[in-house]
Amino acid sequence: MFVDTHCHLNFHAFTKDVADVVERARERGVRKIIIPGAKIDSSRKAIEISHKFPECFAAVGIHPHHFIDLQKISKQVIYQELTKLAKENKVVAIGEVGFDNHRYRNYPPLTKDDKNLQRDLFELQLAIAKEQNLPLVIHNREAEMDFLALFKSKMLSFNVRGVFHCFEGTPSFLHTVLHQGFSVGFDGNTTYRENNFLRELVKVVPLDQLLLETDSPFLTPEPKRGSRNEPSYLPYLAEIVARIHSIPLEKLADQTTRNASSLFRLSERVW
Numbered sequence: 001m002f003v004d005t006h007c008h009l010n011f012h013a014f015t016k017d018v019a020d021v022v023e024r025a026r027e028r029g030v031r032k033i034i035i036p037g038a039k040i041d042s043s044r045k046a047i048e049i050s051h052k053f054p055e056c057f058a059a060v061g062i063h064p065h066h067f068i069d070l071q072k073i074s075k076q077v078i079y080q081e082l083t084k085l086a087k088e089n090k091v092v093a094i095g096e097v098g099f100d101n102h103r104y105r106n107y108p109p110l111t112k113d114d115k116n117l118q119r120d121l122f123e124l125q126l127a128i129a130k131e132q133n134l135p136l137v138i139h140n141r142e143a144e145m146d147f148l149a150l151f152k153s154k155m156l157s158f159n160v161r162g163v164f165h166c167f168e169g170t171p172s173f174l175h176t177v178l179h180q181g182f183s184v185g186f187d188g189n190t191t192y193r194e195n196n197f198l199r200e201l202v203k204v205v206p207l208d209q210l211l212l213e214t215d216s217p218f219l220t221p222e223p224k225r226g227s228r229n230e231p232s233y234l235p236y237l238a239e240i241v242a243r244i245h246s247i248p249l250e251k252l253a254d255q256t257t258r259n260a261s262s263l264f265r266l267s268e269r270v271w
Contacts, residue, residue, distance in 0.1 A: 002238060002253050003032040003260035004231040005185055006096075006137065006165050006213035009056065010035050010045035013217035013228055022053050025231035027203075029253070031055055032266060033231050036096040036137050036165075038063040040081050047251040050090040057266065059093035059137050060085040061125050067117040075124055082125065086132045092264035094129040095137025096165060097122055099146040114210050117148065126150075129160050135263055136162030138182075143171045151180060161263060163211055166200065166219070174201055180207055183263055185211040188221030188229060202244045207255045212238055 004025065009018055011236055025033060035050065037043025043060035050056040060082055062069055069078065087253050103109055106189065110118075120182050129136050140147055147155075163183040177184060190198045201256060201263040202210075214221075220229035221236040235249075242252040261267060 001032075001257050002030045002212060002234050003034070003257050003266075004030050004214050004216075005163065005260050006032045007033050007035055007231050008038070008042075008189070008218075009033065009049050009216070009231075010037070010042045011217060014230075015036045018049060018258070019053075021230050021232070022055055025227065025234075026055065028232040028235055030231045030234050032057065032257075032260070034059060034092060034137075034216060035086075037061050039066050039069065040085075043082070043085050047085060047088050047091060056259045057090050057092045057264065058174060059095040060088075060091055061095045061097045062092075062121055062138070063096050063119045064098050064121065064139055065169070067114060067121050068102075071116050071122055075120070076233075078121075078263050079128065082128055083132070086128055086134060086168060090136070092266065093134070093137045093162070093184070095123050095162075097125045097136060098139035099141070099143030100139060101142040101146070108230045115146075119150075122150075126154065126160065130158045131209075136160055136212055138162055138164050139166075140164055140169060144169055148173075148176065151176065154196060156180065163263065165213060166215055167179060168198060171204065172202065178205065181209075183209050183211050183259060185213040186237065186241065187213045187215045188219040188225075188237055189223040192225070193222075199240070199244055206251075207245065207247075208259060210241070210256055210260055212241065212256050219261065221267050225251060234244070 035046040046058035050058040216229040242249045
């Protein structure tokens with residue numbers, strides 16, 4: 001059995017065929033799926049889907065891309081809305097949250113004020129994770145220094161658990177993340193021929209801190225690259241990761257499932 005620990009079934013790409021996607025996942029041995037939120041409305045959608053399918057669970061949060069929400073909605077309202085959603089039975093994490101300093105095409109570079117808003121938004125959701133005793137699903141893109149500063153100032157004292165989703169940082173940062181007890185998730189881009197650096201990072205991660213993700217509908221693995229990603233494609237990634245660690249696929253499936261079940265306490269979220 002596999003667990004897809006990061007799959008956006010709440011996104012528009014799956015509007016017409018969520019039930020079929022879940023069934024195909026089940027047929028390929030992907031028996032549990034965690035759906036992270038990106039905004040408050042998509043967090044609600046994640047919960048709605050989790051109520052329809054026993055295999056599905058939700059995370060609630062605001063992605064760093066949407067830091068501007070702090071200018072549209074007050075901190076108090078965001079705190080109240082996310083706290084209310086976090087108390088739903090099948091919510092297993094706060095996420096997807098974090099920092100993103102990447103320069104995206106057709107978007108202006110982040111200003112100092114923008115970065116401050118990202119930090120404020122993350123710290124708000126960090127507090128909710130601590131209060132609700134939920135792990136974090138963390139997005140980090142070109143923002144290692146932001147996280148290193150937070151490790152020193154808040155994250156360690158808050159004693160939160162979590163996963164660094166779709167990891168693609170430096171080996172040094174990976175060592176820090178692992179040393180602090182966080183899990184690390186890898187996605188379909190690990191299978192791309194040009195991404196040998198990701199496969200080198202996979203080698204370093206202890207099996208008991210490793211999670212598998214699709215990040216559907218994005219990052220479709222080989223040999224399906226070019227099509228919409230979905231959780232039924234997770235075994236393609238798993239085969240590569242098992243090969244990297246020189247273990248049978250069944251052992252990888254068992255270990256990563258136990259990792260996900262422990263971190264997100266899936267057995268406690270019965271529906």
